[in-house]
Structures are given as structure tokens and as C-alpha cells.
Amino acid sequence: MGKHEIEVTINGKVYQEEVEPRMLLSDFIRDVCGLTGTHVGCEHGVCGACTINVNGTAVRSCLMFAIQADGQQVQTVEGLSNNHELTDLQKNFIECHGLQCGFCTAGILMSTEDYLEKNPNPSSKEIKEMLSGHLCRCTGYDGIVKAIEKTIEERNQSVLS
Amino acid sequence: MKPPKFEYYKPATLEEALNLLEEAGDDGKIIAGGQSLVPIMNMRLASPKCLIDINGLEELSYIKNEDNTLKIGTLTRQSDVEQSEMVANVCGLLAEAITQIGHVQTRNRGTIGGSIVHADPSAELPLALLTLNGSVQITSKDEVRTVAAEDFFITYLTTDIMPTEVLTEVTIPLMEEKSGYSFQEIARRHGDFALVAAACHMTVDDEGLITAVRLALGGVEAIPLLIGDAEDILTGEQLSDSLLAQVAESVEMESDPESDLHASSEYRTHLAKVLTKRVLTQAYERARG
Incomplete structure (x- = not known):
């Protein structure tokens, strides 16, 4: 039950490390790579805090082993901003009071970015369905929905103009 | 909340995966999406000694x-x-x-x-x-x-x-005839495991008579349960309130759900009857289009 060498690209940077097969991808990202923006809540796929993007799709990092990410492209919340400039979605989370304690935020941002890329014009109901995969224990869902809706509106306007 | 140790293999072909599986015997387990397996490993409800990852296939x-x-x-x-x-x-x-x-x-x-x-x-x-x-x-x-x-x-x-x-x-x-379907479930929260789920697929002729119907329920038995009586009761008929009541009655006879933390046996039976009526009605409406 030895260690395996893996190579994972996270936010454009290549991490070459030795891992035990049982190491969760969420633990690899936080403890081995030091990227603590990805949060760990329930560790069985329910809370959504650890959601990241693997090969262009939002998934739970606690339901993947690090070894399964060998050779894959991973993006975490640290990889969203460009040169420390927050994205429009992140700015709207601040503006619309879309976060309180912030524990669930990283996962929600990763899910939302992926979701909006595939569904640029979701209804409120569809946004809420997407968010049902995330638990916010501050229960601040209203601000979160507003931040997402504002982002959609702004992106549509910039496409039009 | 961390999984126990295991050996990990990532075969490049199905043949290789089958060979690995045979070598591992009872200790081997296939992992695909892992959305059910990894949670139960994290909770240590399962501890396969050897995982064979087919994500590369x-x-x-x-x-x-x-x-x-x-x-x-x-x-x-x-x-x-x-x-x-x-x-x-x-x-x-x-x-x-x-x-x-x-x-x-x-x-x-x-x-x-x-x-x-x-x-x-x-x-x-x-x-x-x-x-x-x-x-x-x-x-x-x-x-x-x-x-x-x-x-x-x-x-x-x-x-x-x-x-x-x-x-x-x-x-x-797949069926070519005029057909309708419905899938409905009731869960405590959106995305949770269903307390009870019901599904129906139905074909109807031009006069609105049901020519074939399959009705099944989830969450009421250890496996998904096909309600065979539905076919006997409904074939050759137009859907009506009295027939719906008859099917719901046979659902009550055929299913014996267990009670657990989330719902009592009686409540599950109640849901099974309600959902039965709902899926039959929706499938019939869709089939008549």
C-alpha cells in the first residue's frame, strides 16, 4: 500500500507529489498544496463547501481521491481572480451581501461559474436548484441568489452593448 | 471521516480491469463516479482493499x-x-x-x-x-x-x-406508439434520498384506452417494486378516479415499507398511494397529448 507519484495542475501550476491512494483530493489541495481556499465541511458530498472544477466541470473534491486527479486540470477558488482582481461574480457577492461567514462561498463560486458557463440564462428556480447542492449555515441564500442574478444581468448587458 | 487504506489500480482497458478484478477476488471494488462509494468509504461503512478505477475507459x-x-x-x-x-x-x-x-x-x-x-x-x-x-x-x-x-x-x-x-x-x-410517462418523488429536501418515488410509463390508443402500462415504486421495499396489478386493472380502460383508487389500494396491499428516522411505514404507504395517483394521471395526460 505504498505511495504513488502524481502530477496535478491546479490553477495553472503543476504540483508533483507522492500520495497514498486514500488521500482525498480536498485534503491534497489544502494540506499538500496549501491552497486553503477550498473548504471541507461534511466529507461525504452533501454540503458542497469543497466544490472545485476538474477538467471544466464542478465536482466535490471530497468525493475524489487525489490519485484520481493525476494528469487532470483542477481549478480552485484561488484560480478565479485574475492578478488579484476579483471576478464580476465575486464582486457581486460582496455587493449583494452574498456571504456572511464565508465558509460555503468558495464552493458556491466554483459551482456557479461552471453552471453559468453552461447555462448563461437560468431562471431563479434553476439557480436555486443549482444552489441546492450547497449548504449555507448562515442561511443567507437570498443574497447569494441576488448576487448570481445581478451577474447574469450584467453579463447579458455587456454582450448586448 | 477519512477512508481506510486501499490499493489503487487504474486499468487502461476493460480487459485489464477484468483481470485485476479477478485477481482481487472479494477484496476488489470498481470505482466509477464514486458519488456513492466514496461517501460510504469516508464514513467507513465500506472498506474495499483494492479499488479499480475505470474512469480511464x-x-x-x-x-x-x-x-x-x-x-x-x-x-x-x-x-x-x-x-x-x-x-x-x-x-x-x-x-x-x-x-x-x-x-x-x-x-x-x-x-x-x-x-x-x-x-x-x-x-x-x-x-x-x-x-x-x-x-x-x-x-x-x-x-x-x-x-x-x-x-x-x-x-x-x-x-x-x-x-x-x-x-x-x-x-x-423504446416505444414508437403514443406514450406518456411520469417520474415523481417526495424527499425531505431537494436532492435528498426520496422517501418514496414513483414512475409510470403508459401507452394509449386513439380512443384514450390504455394499451400498456408499467408502474413502479421506489423506497417502499428493499428493491424497486413493480406494481403488476396496475396493468391488469388499467389495460383496455380509460383512466378514471375509481380506477386510480383501485390501483392505489393494490399499492397498499403490495408494499410494506419500513419505518426509519425519516418517515414511518404508514407515512411512506400514504405517499406511495398519493404518488401512484399523480404519476398515473400525468402519464395518461401526456400520452393523450
Whole structure:
């Protein structure tokens, strides 16, 4: 039950490390790579805090082993901003009071970015369905929905103009 | 909340996976999407000594319509089926069922075959497969065999599959006649396991008489339960309140749900009857179009 060498690209940077097969991808990202923006809540796929993007799709990092990410492209919340400039979605989370304690935020941002890329014009109901995969224990869902809706509106306007 | 130790293999071909599985014997376990297996490993409810990761076997990921049969490769992600226009056009029941599995983020990784072999009694895909009279293709080193959904599920989390076998394909016969469908469930929260789920597929002739119907329920027994009486009661008839009541009565007779933390046996029975009426009504309306 030895260690395996893996190579994972996270936010454009290549991490070459030795891992035990049982190491969760969420633990690899936080403890081995030091990227603590990805949060760990329930560790069985329910809370959504650890959601990241693997090969262009939002998934739970606690339901993947690090070894399964060998050779894959991973993006975490640290990889969203460009040169420390927050994205429009992140700015709207601040503006619309879309976060309180912030524990669930990283996962929600990763899910939302992926979701909006595939569904640029979701209804409120569809946004809420997407968010049902995330638990916010501050229960601040209203601000979160507003931040997402504002982002959609702004992106549509910039496409039009 | 961390999984116990295991050996990890990532075969490049199905043949290699089958060889590894045979070598590992009872200690081996296939991992595909991992959306059911990893949680139970993290909770240490399961501790396979050897995981064989089939995520590299791209040839097991496809959706095809051949000879009026829908064929889906085992590794196809649930979200790929959800987004498939072809599936929405030819098999609305499956498309409707998939949107009710977990959440977007788990469907992105969860696979069609994985959910079916996991065989949770309240899961959507086993119920949809049974309702649609589908079957599964099972492959081992020695043979490829096909098992009907009606024979595949044995009891809680247990199917006809042997430790040396892999589920490789799911097949669903498609109907050309005028047909309607409905898949509905009730869960405590959106995305939770269903307390009870019901599914119905029905064909109706030009006079509105039911020519064929399959009704099945999830969450009321250890495996998805086909209500055979529905066919006897409804075939050749127009759907009416009194027939709905008759089917609901036989649902009560045929099912014996267990009580647990989430719902009592009586409440599950009540839900089963309510959902039975709802799915039959919706399927009939859709079939009449």
C-alpha cells in the first residue's frame, strides 16, 4: 500500500507529489498544496463547501481521491481572480451581501461559474436548484441568489452593448 | 471521516480491469463516479482493499439509439444523459428521473452504471430502469450476459452482479406508439434520498384506452417494486378516479415499507398511494397529448 507519484495542475501550476491512494483530493489541495481556499465541511458530498472544477466541470473534491486527479486540470477558488482582481461574480457577492461567514462561498463560486458557463440564462428556480447542492449555515441564500442574478444581468448587458 | 487504506489500480482497458478484478477476488471494488462509494468509504461503512478505477475507459461512455433501443455506456456521466437532446426526445422518463438525482455537482461525476449497481432502494435510476423494462449488460472475463431489471435487483444494495463482473451497458427498449410517462418523488429536501418515488410509463390508443402500462415504486421495499396489478386493472380502460383508487389500494396491499428516522411505514404507504395517483394521471395526460 505504498505511495504513488502524481502530477496535478491546479490553477495553472503543476504540483508533483507522492500520495497514498486514500488521500482525498480536498485534503491534497489544502494540506499538500496549501491552497486553503477550498473548504471541507461534511466529507461525504452533501454540503458542497469543497466544490472545485476538474477538467471544466464542478465536482466535490471530497468525493475524489487525489490519485484520481493525476494528469487532470483542477481549478480552485484561488484560480478565479485574475492578478488579484476579483471576478464580476465575486464582486457581486460582496455587493449583494452574498456571504456572511464565508465558509460555503468558495464552493458556491466554483459551482456557479461552471453552471453559468453552461447555462448563461437560468431562471431563479434553476439557480436555486443549482444552489441546492450547497449548504449555507448562515442561511443567507437570498443574497447569494441576488448576487448570481445581478451577474447574469450584467453579463447579458455587456454582450448586448 | 477519512477512508481506510486501499490499493489503487487504474486499468487502461476493460480487459485489464477484468483481470485485476479477478485477481482481487472479494477484496476488489470498481470505482466509477464514486458519488456513492466514496461517501460510504469516508464514513467507513465500506472498506474495499483494492479499488479499480475505470474512469480511464472512455469507450464505456456513450449514448446511442440503435434499432429502437437506447444504449448507454456504464461510465456515461448522469449530467451527460441529462443534457442529451436525444434522450429527452426518445426517453422522457429517464430524462425526468435524472434531474432528481442528488445535485448538479454530483451528477457531473456520478455515472449511469454506478447508480444502478449501487442499488439504493430509493434511488432514481434503478426505478426508472425497472419501469422502462430495461436491462443491463454484465461483462466478466468469460462471458457477456444480459439481465433484465426485473431480475437484477435482489435486496438492499445487492444485485445479481458477481465480484468478478462489471456492468458495462444499460439498455432501454423504446416505444414508437403514443406514450406518456411520469417520474415523481417526495424527499425531505431537494436532492435528498426520496422517501418514496414513483414512475409510470403508459401507452394509449386513439380512443384514450390504455394499451400498456408499467408502474413502479421506489423506497417502499428493499428493491424497486413493480406494481403488476396496475396493468391488469388499467389495460383496455380509460383512466378514471375509481380506477386510480383501485390501483392505489393494490399499492397498499403490495408494499410494506419500513419505518426509519425519516418517515414511518404508514407515512411512506400514504405517499406511495398519493404518488401512484399523480404519476398515473400525468402519464395518461401526456400520452393523450
